Amino acid sequence: MRRASNVIFPALCGVCALLACALLVGLVFVIAQRGVPALSWTFFTDQMRQVGSAGGIFYNLLGTLILIAAALVISAPIATGLALTQAVYLRSASARSRLGLFLYTLNGIPSIVFGIFGFIVFVKFFGWGKSWLIGGILLALMILPTVTVSLIERIRALPRKYIEAATGLGLRQSQIIWSVILPQSWSGLITGSLLGLARAAGETAPIMFTATIFAGASLPHGIRESPVLSLPYHIFILAQDSFDPGVGAKLWGSALVLLMLVFALSMIALPFRLRLHDEAHA
Amino acid sequence: MMKLMHKEAESHDTTASADATFRVRNLNVTARGKTLLRDVNVSIAPRQVFGIIGPSGAGKSTFLRCLNRLTDLTPEIRVSGDVRFEGTSVRDPSVDPDALRARIGFLFQQPVVFPKSIIENVLFGVRRLRRLSRGVLAEVAERALREAALWNEVRDRLNDSALALSVGQQQRLCLARALASEPEAILMDEPTSALDPKSTQAIEELILKLKERHTIVLVTHNIGQARRVTDWLACICVRNGAGTVAETACCDALLENPQCQEVVEYLGSGSSLP
Numbered sequence: 001m002r003r004a005s006n007v008i009f010p011a012l013c014g015v016c017a018l019l020a021c022a023l024l025v026g027l028v029f030v031i032a033q034r035g036v037p038a039l040s041w042t043f044f045t046d047q048m049r050q051v052g053s054a055g056g057i058f059y060n061l062l063g064t065l066i067l068i069a070a071a072l073v074i075s076a077p078i079a080t081g082l083a084l085t086q087a088v089y090l091r092s093a094s095a096r097s098r099l100g101l102f103l104y105t106l107n108g109i110p111s112i113v114f115g116i117f118g119f120i121v122f123v124k125f126f127g128w129g130k131s132w133l134i135g136g137i138l139l140a141l142m143i144l145p146t147v148t149v150s151l152i153e154r155i156r157a158l159p160r161k162y163i164e165a166a167t168g169l170g171l172r173q174s175q176i177i178w179s180v181i182l183p184q185s186w187s188g189l190i191t192g193s194l195l196g197l198a199r200a201a202g203e204t205a206p207i208m209f210t211a212t213i214f215a216g217a218s219l220p221h222g223i224r225e226s227p228v229l230s231l232p233y234h235i236f237i238l239a240q241d242s243f244d245p246g247v248g249a250k251l252w253g254s255a256l257v258l259l260m261l262v263f264a265l266s267m268i269a270l271p272f273r274l275r276l277h278d279e280a281h282a
Numbered sequence: 283m284m285k286l287m288h289k290e291a292e293s294h295d296t297t298a299s300a301d302a303t304f305r306v307r308n309l310n311v312t313a314r315g316k317t318l319l320r321d322v323n324v325s326i327a328p329r330q331v332f333g334i335i336g337p338s339g340a341g342k343s344t345f346l347r348c349l350n351r352l353t354d355l356t357p358e359i360r361v362s363g364d365v366r367f368e369g370t371s372v373r374d375p376s377v378d379p380d381a382l383r384a385r386i387g388f389l390f391q392q393p394v395v396f397p398k399s400i401i402e403n404v405l406f407g408v409r410r411l412r413r414l415s416r417g418v419l420a421e422v423a424e425r426a427l428r429e430a431a432l433w434n435e436v437r438d439r440l441n442d443s444a445l446a447l448s449v450g451q452q453q454r455l456c457l458a459r460a461l462a463s464e465p466e467a468i469l470m471d472e473p474t475s476a477l478d479p480k481s482t483q484a485i486e487e488l489i490l491k492l493k494e495r496h497t498i499v500l501v502t503h504n505i506g507q508a509r510r511v512t513d514w515l516a517c518i519c520v521r522n523g524a525g526t527v528a529e530t531a532c533c534d535a536l537l538e539n540p541q542c543q544e545v546v547e548y549l550g551s552g553s554s555l556p
């Protein structure tokens with residue numbers, strides 16, 4: 001009896017793992033198979049033509065990169081402040097758990113709600129119109145829990161001896177934060193940002209009413225009325241009316257590029273995640 | 283002459299307390315309802331090596347951490363009583379604990395080097411505590427490394443990672459880091475227990491040299507070390523479930539002729555290495 005369960009349970013786990021891997025590989029394979037024919041040098045350097053059925057995705061890719069960069073820059077200081085509050089400043093356990101609850105709640109907000117929120121507050125109330133900055137702010141809010149939690153974990157994992165040694169030298173708390181805590185945990189910020197963005201960068205819902213349009217934008221020229229093109233929205237629109245076979249090829253090509261982009265984000269995050277383990281053993 | 287004198291804790295306190303570097307009165311430490319230290323009274327005279335011995339878990343490290351308020355880092359620890367450093371109460375509300383700690387060096391059992399270069403480690407505290415020019419900082423680093431007898435070993439590789447040093451070198455680097463900001467006193471918590479005999483000897487020689495200018499409080503499990511470097515010794519033992527100073531005396535007197543039953547037992551227990 002016991003021996004049977006020793007065999008069956010691992011086998012079940014193995015099957016599930018295989019299934020998950022097979023799904024991922026299959027998905028990548030399908031997208032690659034259809035997308036690769038569209039890829040070429042000019043696909044990256046040329047701008048979109050003829051409502052998406054010709055040309056490339058230069059400004060779409062650039063727009064998505066702008067949104068990503070804005071989200072990174074905006075979320076980093078906020079996440080740092082939140083993480084320091086949680087892991088260093090807050091001394092009461094109940095206050096810490098309340099802040100933790102806030103982060104988990106924020107993480108659970110659907111992306112379309114962020115989109116509507118951004119539309120009401122920034123597009124309408126502040127009167128910014130569609131702007132890349134709104135997209136950056138919304139993506140920053142979406143990845144904030146991931147970034148913060150990842151940074152908190154790094155700060156928590158920091159060996160206590162470093163704090164004690166720096167305190168013993170007579171350094172003030174602010175000096176310890178800048179000289180000990182942040183230098184040894186900033187990789188958590190990078191990891192969290194990249195992993196968060198790997199999820200959020202492909203979202204259409206938060207940016208479609210607030211930051212991006214389908215055609216007619218290039219580089220942003222300011223903040224108000226300054227939307228960008230973007231990959232997810234491009235795919236969304238093309239997918240809605242992809243009867244034209246020319247559009248179909250471009251659609252799959254764009255999807256493949258987006259997929260490679262988010263894979264790249266995860267891959268860049270990898271060495272930073274491994275760093276954690278190196279130092280933990282040192 | 284001094285070394286043969288024997289005094290009970292009380293009489294030692296009264297004679298030496300006037301110009302004591304540290305004067306501890308009725309120190310009580312509790313954590314989560316458990317008493318860690320009860321009624322500790324000690325005076326530590328300037329420019330001497332004051333040794334602390336005692337069984338494991340008796341509260342030696344806790345006592346040491348009360349002297350520079352490193353106990354503040356552990357919120358559940360409650361300290362009461364009067365601890366004075368150079369005459370001022372360390373727990374007085376007007377005292378800035380960071381400024382206090384800057385005047386008192388601390389050496390841990392395991393050397394704590396930051397994952398940075400050797401030179402950055404030496405200057406880690408002092409460059410943030412004082413505004414010094416680059417030239418002065420270089421001088422400070424050299425002086426501190428010389429005082430810690432490390433200069434000759436690292437002078438050619440000051441910009442290499444400090445993690446590449448041996449543990450013994452790392453401990454001397456930590457000492458140099460403490461010395462860089464010219465502390466008046468240095469607290470050492472079993473600084474050689476992680477080191478090989480040769481590095482231990484190097485640290486012991488340094489302690490004897492440093493006491494010319496610094497007050498040193500040294501926690502050690504090594505009775506031979508206590509005999510070699512300390513002037514005064516206190517034995518912290520557990521009495522009624524809490525650590526307390528069972529006996530204070532000058533080094534030889536306490537080791538040769540202990541008065542207290544707990545101290546006799548501790549010294550005779552064989553836990554003490556030669």
Ligand SMILES: Nc1ncnc2c1ncn2[C@@H]1O[C@H](COP(=O)(O)OP(=O)(O)OP(=O)(O)O)[C@@H](O)[C@H]1O
Binds near residue numbers: 359
């Ligand atoms: N934060 C804490 N909360 C509760 N108990 C504590 C705390 N810190 C220390 N203790 C207890 O206080 C006692 C004294 O600890 P301390 O580290 O001062 O002993 P020690 O004499 O330095 O021992 P060793 O020789 O092993 O280093 C121990 O029994 C320990 O378990």
Ligand SMILES: [Mg+2]
Binds near residue numbers: 342471
């Ligand atoms: Mg100890």
